[in-house]
Amino acid sequence: MSVQVTAIADKSFGAIITGIDLSELDQAAWRVVEDAFHEFAALVFPAQFLSEKAQVAFGLRFGEIEILRENAQAVRISNKKPDGTLYQAGDFRFKTLRGNEGWHIDSTYMPLAAKAGLLSAIAVPPVGGETELADMRAGYDCLDEATRAEIAKLSAYHSLYASQAKLGYSVATGAGYGYHNKGAPLRPLVKVHPVTGRKALCIGRHAYRIPGMDDAKAQALLDGLLQRTCQGARVYTHHWTVGDLLVWDNRCVLHRARPYDFNEVRVLQGTRIAGDPATELAATGRDERASGFAPSCSNR
Numbered sequence: 001m002s003v004q005v006t007a008i009a010d011k012s013f014g015a016i017i018t019g020i021d022l023s024e025l026d027q028a029a030w031r032v033v034e035d036a037f038h039e040f041a042a043l044v045f046p047a048q049f050l051s052e053k054a055q056v057a058f059g060l061r062f063g064e065i066e067i068l069r070e071n072a073q074a075v076r077i078s079n080k081k082p083d084g085t086l087y088q089a090g091d092f093r094f095k096t097l098r099g100n101e102g103w104h105i106d107s108t109y110m111p112l113a114a115k116a117g118l119l120s121a122i123a124v125p126p127v128g129g130e131t132e133l134a135d136m137r138a139g140y141d142c143l144d145e146a147t148r149a150e151i152a153k154l155s156a157y158h159s160l161y162a163s164q165a166k167l168g169y170s171v172a173t174g175a176g177y178g179y180h181n182k183g184a185p186l187r188p189l190v191k192v193h194p195v196t197g198r199k200a201l202c203i204g205r206h207a208y209r210i211p212g213m214d215d216a217k218a219q220a221l222l223d224g225l226l227q228r229t230c231q232g233a234r235v236y237t238h239h240w241t242v243g244d245l246l247v248w249d250n251r252c253v254l255h256r257a258r259p260y261d262f263n264e265v266r267v268l269q270g271t272r273i274a275g276d277p278a279t280e281l282a283a284t285g286r287d288e289r290a291s292g293f294a295p296s297c298s299n300r
């Protein structure tokens with residue numbers, strides 16, 4: 001089998017990798033994958049049909065796995081409950097799925113942000129339910145000099161309470177992964193990639209406040225950056241076929257789920273790779289005004 005890496009046409013990022021069996025990956029093939037990961041920032045592997053175990057084993061090539069719930073290394077991102085019925089509007093998991101429809105970077109609201117995301121498709125709806133990725137290296141590159149100068153020294157607080165609150169959802173501390181009371185991580189808007197050295201925007205729905213800036217102005221700035229960058233050649237829409245595996249570099253790529261009819265079943269298998277503490281760890285806390293987003297966070 002010879003591995004083929006094909007750049008996705010007319011996009012600033014992304015490649016499709018074929019001629020590879022990820023469940024039996026030798027060192028030479030892994031080198032090709034890792035190099036492509038750094039160059040293209042997002043990889044599509046059609047028709048892999050990875051078992052949970054095989055996906056976790058492949059994920060471990062990238063680094064340690066971030067545990068999201070119940071000690072699982074691969075989680076079901078699903079609108080179907082274990083009993084076979086579908087989540088409804090009031091359900092906690094429903095709110096998580098709806099939240100995923102906003103552009104975001106995984107785990108920026110945790111002290112340690114993620115390095116990479118892996119998603120594979122187990123069941124997909126006939127219409128909608130795509131996963132979209134946006135290249136924030138190209139996003140940074142497309143900004144004018146004045147904007148680059150404006151954001152060069154700015155940082156934003158990131159919080160899952162805040163991003164869910166923007167959708168009208170409030171969550172009590174302890175309700176699940178990410179809903180903590182340790183204070184909000186503060187992350188620079190411009191991130192330098194630890195491997196490639198390229199600058200990328202660290203934005204998305206979890207970013208909600210910029211120290212020293214009026215809240216409305218900060219939100220407008222953050223929203224404006226998303227609008228300007230998440231379009232055209234910088235956005236790749238992955239139309240799922242069961243068996244596909246999608247991988248993105250969470251240090252320079254935003255992602256979101258696209259809406260679909262919630263009466264249709266959509267099941268993805270997700271594995272999140274933990275960030276390297278040397279480059280993905282953020283200072284937390286000190287956001288005295290964050291309590292408005294987190295009613296049970298009085299003890300920060």
Ligand SMILES: O=C(O)CCC(=O)C(=O)O
Nearest residue numbers: 100106130131256257270
């Ligand atoms: O469901 C999707 O398409 C995206 C899910 C997501 O945000 C994630 O896996 O981190």
Ligand SMILES: [Fe+2]
Nearest residue numbers: 100104106255
């Ligand atoms: Fe995500």
